[in-house]
Amino acid sequence: xxxxxxxxxxxxxxxxxxxxxxxxxxxxxxxxxxxxxxxxxxxxxxxxxxxxxxxxxxxxxxxxxxxxxxxxxxxxxxxxxxxxxxxxxxxxxxxxxxxxxxxxxxxxxxxxxxxxxxxxxxxxxxxxxxxxxxxxxxxxxxxxxxxxxxxxxxxxxxxxxxxxxxxxxxxxxxxxxxxxxxxxxxxxxxxxxxxxxxxxxxxxxxxxxxxxxxxxxxxxxxxxxxxxxxxxxxxxxxxxxxxxxxxxxxxxxxxxxxxxxxxxxxxxxxxxxxxxxxxxxxxxxxxxxxxxxxxxxxxxxxxxxxxxxxxxxxxxxxxxxxxxxx
Amino acid sequence: xxxxxxxxxxxxxxxxxxxxxxxxxxxxxxxxxxxxxxxxxxxxxxxxxxxxxxxxxxxxxxxxxxxxxxxxxxxxxxxxxxxxxxxxxxxxxxxxxxxxxxxxxxxxxxxxxxxxxxxxxxxxxxxxxxxxxxxxxxxxxxxxxxxxxxxxxxxxxxxxxxxxxxxxxxxxxxxxxxxxxxxxxxxxxxxxxxxxxxxxxxxxxxxxxxxxxxxxxxxxxxxxxxxxxxxxxxxxxxxxxxxxxxxxxxxxxxxxxxxxxxx
Numbered sequence: 001x002x003x004x005x006x007x008x009x010x011x012x013x014x015x016x017x018x019x020x021x022x023x024x025x026x027x028x029x030x031x032x033x034x035x036x037x038x039x040x041x042x043x044x045x046x047x048x049x050x051x052x053x054x055x056x057x058x059x060x061x062x063x064x065x066x067x068x069x070x071x072x073x074x075x076x077x078x079x080x081x082x083x084x085x086x087x088x089x090x091x092x093x094x095x096x097x098x099x100x101x102x103x104x105x106x107x108x109x110x111x112x113x114x115x116x117x118x119x120x121x122x123x124x125x126x127x128x129x130x131x132x133x134x135x136x137x138x139x140x141x142x143x144x145x146x147x148x149x150x151x152x153x154x155x156x157x158x159x160x161x162x163x164x165x166x167x168x169x170x171x172x173x174x175x176x177x178x179x180x181x182x183x184x185x186x187x188x189x190x191x192x193x194x195x196x197x198x199x200x201x202x203x204x205x206x207x208x209x210x211x212x213x214x215x216x217x218x219x220x221x222x223x224x225x226x227x228x229x230x231x232x233x234x235x236x237x238x239x240x241x242x243x244x245x246x247x248x249x250x251x252x253x254x255x256x257x258x259x260x261x262x263x264x265x266x267x268x269x270x271x272x273x274x275x276x277x278x279x280x281x282x283x284x285x286x287x288x289x290x291x292x293x294x295x296x297x298x299x300x301x302x303x304x305x306x307x308x309x310x311x312x313x314x315x316x317x318x319x320x321x322x323x324x325x326x
Numbered sequence: 327x328x329x330x331x332x333x334x335x336x337x338x339x340x341x342x343x344x345x346x347x348x349x350x351x352x353x354x355x356x357x358x359x360x361x362x363x364x365x366x367x368x369x370x371x372x373x374x375x376x377x378x379x380x381x382x383x384x385x386x387x388x389x390x391x392x393x394x395x396x397x398x399x400x401x402x403x404x405x406x407x408x409x410x411x412x413x414x415x416x417x418x419x420x421x422x423x424x425x426x427x428x429x430x431x432x433x434x435x436x437x438x439x440x441x442x443x444x445x446x447x448x449x450x451x452x453x454x455x456x457x458x459x460x461x462x463x464x465x466x467x468x469x470x471x472x473x474x475x476x477x478x479x480x481x482x483x484x485x486x487x488x489x490x491x492x493x494x495x496x497x498x499x500x501x502x503x504x505x506x507x508x509x510x511x512x513x514x515x516x517x518x519x520x521x522x523x524x525x526x527x528x529x530x531x532x533x534x535x536x537x538x539x540x541x542x543x544x545x546x547x548x549x550x551x552x553x554x555x556x557x558x559x560x561x562x563x564x565x566x567x568x569x570x571x572x573x574x575x576x577x578x579x580x581x582x583x584x585x586x587x588x589x
Contacts, residue, residue, distance in 0.1 A: 073493065075456075075466060100488035104468045107421075107453035111460035116422055116549025119451050132553065137449050141345035142352065145553045153549070186465035186497035193491050200490040206588070230589060248507050249487055254341040254447050255363050255507060263588040274341040280558060284586045286578065292566075301564040302581055304574045314575035322583050 001152055003036030006091035007059070008082060010101055011042065011050045019097035019157070019203060021164030024057045026124055026157055027095055028165070033126040039063065039089055040172075043081040045071035051174050056167040062174045063089055067181060073191075074184035079108035084179040086113060091152060093131060098156035099202060110154045117154040118146050122161045122260070122281065131155070139254035139277035159203040160260050199233040201250065206232030206263045207279070209252055212239040213268020213289060213308055220246055222312040223267055229319050235259070235279075237269045253278035267308040271296030288312070327479045328380035331372040332435055333405065334428060334442035334455065336362040337389045337396040341447055350554045359396055364443025368505035370512045371473055372441050373404045379475075381438075382406045386431055388416070388424060394528065401523035402515035409435070413532035418545030421449075425457035426543050430536040432462060437500055438479070444469045444504040459502035467495050471508035475499070 007023035009016055020040075027038035037060035042050050044066065051064045065081040082105060086094055094109075096102035098120040110117035123134035131148040133155060201207065208230065210223040220234070227234045235257075236250040252259055254274040264282035269275060271287070271294055279285070280299050287300035288311050297303045304311050339345070339357040346353045361369070372383045385400045385408040387393055397408045409431060416427055432440065445452035459466035471492075472485035484495045487506055497503075515523075533540050541547060567574045567581070582589045 075468070079460070100469065103452045104456060104488070107456035108460050108466070110422070110453070111425065111457035114422075116420060117453055118550055119421075119453055135450075136558070137555075138339070138345045138352075139341075139447065139450060140558055141343075142347055143556050143558055145556075146550050147553045148550050150549070184465070186467050186495055186501060188493045188495050190494040191491055192493075202489065249490065251507070258450075263582065263586075272342070273344055277341075280561070284582070284588050285561070285564070286582070287564075297564070297566070299561050299564075301561070301586065302578055303564055303566045304571075304578060305566060306571050306574060310571035311575050314572045315579055318576050318579035319589060322579055322589065326583075 001090050001092055003031070003034040004039050004089065004091045005031040005034070005036060005093045005095065006039045006041055006086065006089050007095045008102065008105070009040055009042045009050065009054050010097055010099060011044060011047060016050050016053055017097065017099070017203065018164055019099060019159040020054070021057060021166070022159065022162050023095045023097060023157060024059060024165045025162050028058060030093060030124060030126060030131070034092060036092065039091065041082070041085045041089070043070060043078060043085070045069070052171070053167045055171040055174050056169050057165050058169040059172050061172055063177050064174055065177050065179055067179070069181045072188045074187035075104060075108055076184040076186065077181045078105055079112055080181055081179050082109045083112045085177050088177055093152065094154045096154070096156040098158045102156050106154055106156050115152055115154050116148055117156070118148065119156050120158050121155050122158050124155060124157065136258070136281060139258050139274070140281055141277045158260060160205060160262065199231065201233040201235060201252070201257050201259060204233035204259070205261050206230045207235045207252070207259055207261045207282070208232050208265045208267065209235030209237065209269060210240055210267050211237035211269030212243070214240060214245065217245045222309060222316065226265065226312050226316045226319065229316050229323070230263070232261070232263070237275050238272070266296050266300070267312055269296055270294045271299070329375055329438045329479070330382055330384070330436050331375060332384050332386055332432065332437045332440045333365065333369045333372050333400070334440060335365040335369065335385055335387045335400055336443070336446045336448070337387065337393040338362045338446055338448040347555050347557055352555065359392070361396055361399055362443045362446040364445060364447070364505050364507065366512045367507065367509040368441030368443060368503065369400055369403065369405065370510050371505060373513070374510070375475065384409065384435060386411065386428065386435070388427055390417070397528055398523045399515065401526040402519040403513050404519065407526055408528045409531055410528050411531050411536070415533045415540045416544045418548070419543055420548040420550045421451040421453045422457065422549055423543045423547050425454045425461060426547070427536065427538065428454065429458045429461040430538050431531060432458065439499055440502045442502070442504050444506050455502050455504050464500060464502055465497045466502040466504070467497050468504045469506040470503055471506050473503070473509065
């Protein structure tokens, strides 16, 4: 085992996901303390472009499994490919993004290698030679500090908690790793992009959410419009989802997505405990609600007591004016 | 054809609970404990499949002695029997340890499929069922919102939701399956169900019954340990922006741009 930190990059049709660049930053900081270097890995089919990008992020080495058998997602095959890279690279720490993809594959790969895995961490540091991690539990109602008893160890890191690096460095060497893959028993046969909003809620830098106060499905129109102007994702409270006004994939909260964007705007959301749990680690929180006693105001940085149907369109116009100038 | 279905459930505080921490542990007095909400979706699907095709639903729950009451909630909505893995020697472990414990239990139970929640809402690990699949050399499908077994019972078509996309996955059976919200509305127990649940069998298994070496699981076998727990940091008091909607919205946009610098 080396003192290196290996990050598992994740690709999308439009390129490497932002969280992959954030992982490189985290890996470089940890590797500096361990006296090792940050390395990158990518698996899939036709991933040459992603590998080239990853090689320019400042990592010392990139490992690639590029195999047509990985054209469609199959957890067993992907985990087998990742395990092969990890055996070959022999790092002290492996970092995944805590996306759906990363959480699923880190679990399967960790079990395959019999490693420990700490999910959805928001802070990583080396203390007295051990890796100590901070992770919200109960969707953020409590914060756990967790210590890895030994290396190697695997971690998934929540998106948006550390700035991304840029792919503007001299290219690191890329090593192709070959792996024999068995026919997987579970595999994707079709993918449908679903969310109306193009921005993934879990990774979005800005989230605009609506709750009971939007009063119906059409009430989400001004919420969506503001999200679009800000380049953000559309969220919702459980009350709005349970009422059938919006699809559950937008739900933020303890049963739903836990988000940590730089800006969270809650419109017509009173702030039930289970909703607050899912968003209270956001950097800046804005609450817009008619009820001045709504619990959401207790955790908001900025609040407007007023009707969201008046405030949101006005805010949208102002946002468009500001963003067109900058 | 009838199915033997195992549902892995966990006893968790309900999501409206306020979590307080004392001496590095969650204060459990006064909390209302329930079956984990995502696991309940899996239980509902298992009950529907058995209603359609015949078979048996077995709950497997790893948790303290107090969890009996929670297990009864699952039997009250229709599960046939339950196995309660209960042994202080098994407690205090990490997700890897829990997966080993549950995998050891599953080796002793015949099944066509295993359902679990995509994550439990207490520790939010989202890794135990998937680890079990690897330990038992079985396929898994994660975060399922639609599920249909093929006519021959040998495979299933799953729709799953992940990272804002929907995938259709085909898996052979047996498999480990995790449920996401959207899989279906859960049922509530009837009085008859609650009364009947008292007579349904709950079998206790301890470390010896599972054939596990106590040193490999629980606190001793864990690869990671919790050093301390604390409440989330308090947020500084915010400011309420006065004025009519137009004025307040304009001022808010200015503050977000110039003061908070987030737009």
